[in-house]
Amino acid sequence: LGSAAGAGGGLVQAGASLRLSCAASGFVFSNSYINWFRQAPGKEREFVAAISSEGGITYLADSAKGRFSVFRDNAKKTGSLQMHTLKSEDTAVYYCATIQGRPKLATLQDPRNMDYWGKGTQVTVSS
Numbered sequence: 001l002g003s004a005a006g007a008g009g010g011l012v013q014a015g016a017s018l019r020l021s022c023a024a025s026g027f028v029f030s031n032s033y034i035n036w037f038r039q040a041p042g043k044e045r046e047f048v049a050a051i052s053s054e055g056g057i058t059y060l061a062d063s064a065k066g067r068f069s070v071f072r073d074n075a076k077k078t079g080s081l082q083m084h085t086l087k088s089e090d091t092a093v094y095y096c097a098t099i100q101g102r103p104k105l106a107t108l109q110d111p112r113n114m115d116y117w118g119k120g121t122q123v124t125v126s127s
Contacts, residue, residue, distance in 0.1 A: 007020070007021050007022075007023075007121055008020040008021045008080075008121060009093075009094060009121030009122045009123045009124075010122075010123065010124070011124045011126065012086055012123075012124070012125055012126070013125070013126050013127075014086060014087055014088055014125055014126065014127045015085055015086065016086050016125070017082070017083060017084045017085075017086065018082075018083045018086065018123060019080055019081070019082045019083070020036070020080060020081040020083070020094055020096070020121060020123070021078060021079070021080045022034060022036075022078060022079040022080065022081075022096030022118055023076075023077060023078050024077045024078070024079075024098060024116070025077065027098070027100075027115070027116065028100070029074060029077045029098070030053055030054075030074045031053050031100055031101070032053055032098040032099060032100045032101075032115070033050050033051065033052055033053060033098065033099050033100075033101075033102075033103065033108060034050065034051050034070070034072050034079035034096060034097075034098055035047070035048075035049070035050040035096065035097045035098065035099065035108055035114060036048040036049045036050070036070065036081045036094060036095070036096055036097075037094070037095045037097060037111050038090075038092035038093065038094045038095070038123075039092055039093050039095070039120075040089075040091060040092040040093075043092075045095070045111045046061070047061050047108070047109040047110075047111070048060070048061050048063075048064050048068065048081070048094070049061065049064055049068055049070040049081060050070065050105075050108045050109075051070045051071065051072050051079065052102070053074075053102075054074075055071070055072050055074075058070050059105055059108060063089075063090075064083075067083065067084050067085045067086075068081060068082065068083050068084070069081075069082045070082075079096060081094070081096075083123075086123075086125045087125060087127075088125050088126070088127040089125075090123060090125050091123060091124050091125050092122075092123060093120040093121065093122050093123075094120065094121050094122075094123050095117055095118055095119075095120045095121075096117070096118040097111065097114035097115075097116060097117045097118065098114065098115055098116045099113055099114050099115050100115055
């Protein structure tokens with residue numbers, strides 16, 4: 001069975017930066033998009049970012065544009081989400097997830113379509 005694991009969260013002050021990482025195993029990582037979602041208390045899980053299998057295509061939610069970047073290293077089977085200028089509204093549990101192939105953006109944005117999920121890592125931004 002495949003799996004993904006996320007790490008790198010923590011408690012930071014507003015304006016700080018964090019880099020989350022995701023490590024995958026047990027499936028064809030190089031043929032999968034890496035997605036990032038987040039879920040704040042009492043809210044639905046929402047799409048944050050995605051990067052294509054070869055890294056040439058990236059998508060960012062409007063809330064992430066200009067502050068977040070998404071990367072991957074297929075040789076190491078890892079992905080990362082670099083977050084800058086964090087705001088209190090970024091506080092959430094962040095999850096990495098993967099989906100095979102070349103899905104459309106709408107498919108990438110729906111968490112129900114993901115193949116594998118990381119356990120999630122807490123990001124707390126204090127104002």
